[in-house]
Amino acid sequence: MTTIETQWKLAGKRWTENEAERDARMKELDKLSGDSKDGERAIVDWEKIDSKARIQNRMNGLGMHDKAEQFANDEIIAPDVFERILNENELTEIVFFERGMVAARSVGRVVILASPSRRLGHGSGVMVSPRLFLTNNHVLTSEAHAEHSLIEFGYLTSIGGLREAYPFRLAPDEFFVTDEELDFTLVAVQPMNDASAALQSRGHCPMIPATGKAVAGQRVNIIQHPRGERMQVSMRGNRIVDIPGNFLHYETDTEPGSSGSPVFNDQWEMAALHHAGVPARDGNGKIKLKSGGTWRSRRDNDDIEWVANEGVRISRIVEHLKGLDLASPQRRLFEQTQRPPEPMDLWDLIEGRSSPLSNGGMQMEAGGIASNLGAGISGPHIGPDGSPSWLFRLNFGPVSK
Template sequence: MAGMHIDDDAGAGWSERLARQTAAAGARYRAAQGLLERIEQRRRDGMRFPDDPDRLARRARRLVQAGAVPDESLSAIAAEPNPTVADERIIGASNDLQSSAFLPRGVRAAATVGRIWSTADGRTQACATGFLVAPRLLLTNHHVFPDAATAREAFVEFGADTGLDGMPLAGTRFSFAADVFFTADENLDYALVAVAPGPDGRAAGDVFGWNRLDASEGKLVVGDPVNIVGHPSGRLKEIAIRDNRLLLRLDEFLQYQTDTEPGNSGSPVFNDQWEVVALHHRGVPNSDDQGRTLNVDGGVWTAAQGDAAVSWVANEGARISVVVRHLAAQASTDAARAILAELGPAAAAPPPAPAAPAAPAAPAADPGTPPDGAPPAAPSAPAVPPPLAPPTLPSPRASEAAPVLSGIPGRPAAFGPDRQLVFLHGRSQQGHRPEDLRREWTAGLNAGLTRLGFPTVDPADVFFPFYGDLLAAALRTQESVPAGFDLVADDPAAAAAPASPSARDLYERMLGQAAEQAGMPVESAAQEDEGFALGTVVRVTRKPLDWLARHSGVDRLVVAAAFRDVAVFLDDARVRDEVLACVRDTVPASGGIVLVAHSLGTVVGMDLLAGLGGGPTVTGLVTVGAPLGLDTVYARLATAGPHLPSRVPRWFNGWAPADGVAIGCPLRGTWTGLSTECSVDNPRDRAHDIDAYLSQPEVAGAIAALLGLTPR
């Protein structure tokens, strides 16, 4: 791959840069004194998280969707009539009662953090921290690596930890490949540099994992704790957790209260869900009205007094959402775009679009809270508490011999003579009762509608075609090998592969293309023979599937099975005809329909719309979690390419950047007929879930607009 680097201010001295950045951090703190006073007043008034209501609502929604709040706490909070108070209590419950997964997740996140060593005047010493944000990309500070030449003379050590007995463990060293990629920015104080493969040819991220950067909203509010993992003063890895909190959210930086030392430069700052929220770069000094740094005695500090004499008031890191957007702007060449694509779709995702139609007026925003660079989320309706409890998941039927169920109709004209709501589900719904699935979908939608102030939808008004049992029966004839536990655990790509050679070929090509669109380097897709007698599936699909799963956070078997089902549907004419006939049996025969489709249902839906003929008219289409951006998919649709049927006047597409199935999104620029499209910030561990999509205000607002709903 062609090399690329952007050297920034390489001639400036290290101490001069450090002084400039420290002074700038102090100036930002001093300029925000008015905001700090308002925050402290809110805290004195009893607000545990003294942020504005919109920020609290975003954070609470993200925590509920991620399952980070105990069910018992949600039940107690659900009766709270004040949305802002309820949101605060949700956030508080998440902070106070951490699940047992908090520690192993922290261990996994800490493994991605390395100790940076530099060489100067013939002496090698530990100087800073960095962390992996892609298999071969490491993020640290500009003042650590102001230019590519500095990075070339350094190396990073992973696993520089202590064992359970307190004794040091042996670390693993990787050199930097600054000639392959390097970019840095002094203002945001970041440097992103490629890491060379290890002696065994494996990328560092394939050994130690990496952090998926996420530019979406709702990861932190004022008062939330932050967790920092790094190598203070070059020591073995240390963690600062719990007794820390966010003090200020500024345009480009976060300022927080926590203990760090100089070697923490370049450390990741995590929230309690171990999502990266900032890149730590330095302490914030107290300063006087003239901008002069003060010492611990209240006098003017001088360099001769040393860092220990500085009166430090906070620590500061660059907001990861701002860093991500700045990085996207650096992709000026094909080589740069190819490398930055490895950060994943979450990093390159545009800010969420505002929901339509307009929501009710929001509570007065705090004028001192800076904008985030993205439109605000839909405000909470002032008189309606948010639906806090997650919907109950349907229970599978007890017997495989249960009868094959079909869809259930809704009440005609419930939304008017030309608007009937149709939900079209995706894969893996066999063994569920259609009535339960319809309630689950409706509960998710009602969560989003309530947040926007719209009336809720009665499940009985929704048409719900059901082809889950039929598809499962058809897929049993396509199983290539018995999916025993060992095979599923070792290689889910092979376990999920269709038996038909043509379907298997399509399945392999879909996985490969999806992985490439997710940023997998071409060399990572090279064939390798693992020595198993399972055919080409093992050799071709293992790496693309691993990349998709690790890049999105979605389980490998879920990703493999989703693409398997799409491949079988598109390749097997008998399966395709049976599924479409089953769906048409439940879709209204006349009037207008608003079709909401998810996952494989978006593929089925496109075929359905292309073949409706003289049936119902179409008021609009909403797709979420769609694999429609892959040419291996849309080339085989009844639409004969990425062309929305002309009978559909409006089409909204929503996608979560961490969704391992919606890799081909965004669709704009590929498909014709798309009216509106936006990314939404589903939680990473539920990125593909339909109720997570429907509860997002952008998606719920689009459905409300197509149904002609009006706010209360």
């Protein structure tokens, strides 16, 4: 059985062992923002930044197919191409937030229960198919824990105030796969909750098997429930600094309870599963504390000096799962994790327009009144400063008959 402390130590070990390669990578990335003495752009050694296959895949993922083909033949990347890959331009289209809102619907807070009356803590996780939920092994270590634990969706604060969570029970008897080394657990969720809400209405974030969904130097975004609190997001100010084997190291703000959070690129494709902070280590390999001294027990957890965070690469999790001898029902459930969900257009919903979806339509609850797509939204409410606001609540799924 792994613990979060075990994962911290392993992450710190990987960080230390990869120091030379990481320093070389960061020097090349720094060239992209610096000017040479002659006023010409510095030549970037892409081989020190990331692997050729991952960079090619990222180019294709960004629609840069011509550049990817040229790179395959010439093995040269101009600095302006790298800048586009790394998205250094901080101007972001509104669709960035729209996709983020859709992704957030799939993220849930894990309430870890040893029994119906004994709570052990919290974690985070994400739906990766209409039935399967992904989190860390150290969050849900066994089928017994999963049998009692709950997933709560929509535990957040919105313009309308605090939202009530939508709890769902797990179904480990239908699907449960866990791995300590990659620190993941994939488990089935009951299709309906006790209030007859449909799990499928939450949507999902597929597990894309291709590598290179985010390369070194790119920014990542994390949707999380830190310390079991209401949903929060860390966006854009976080870049990947290292790729040690099965893992990504990145700069971002996470807290205990964020274990199992999905790590997204700017297209809101899931690149990694957050699982541990990377603690600073002294010359003897011991975890350092901000107040001085070294880590001794869990009472020191809030005083640890962090240098980065670590996530498990989604491509490596998919590769591991593909190699398992799953029974036919479980294999069918797993294969659904690589299929994209039905598209959702939030603006069509907000503005009352029809949206061409194949799931039989959507239902919208506006101001507490359930209505079909096209009905009005409550408001506007005029604030003290004269600004209008609307209160709306969205449920994605088949329209009730």
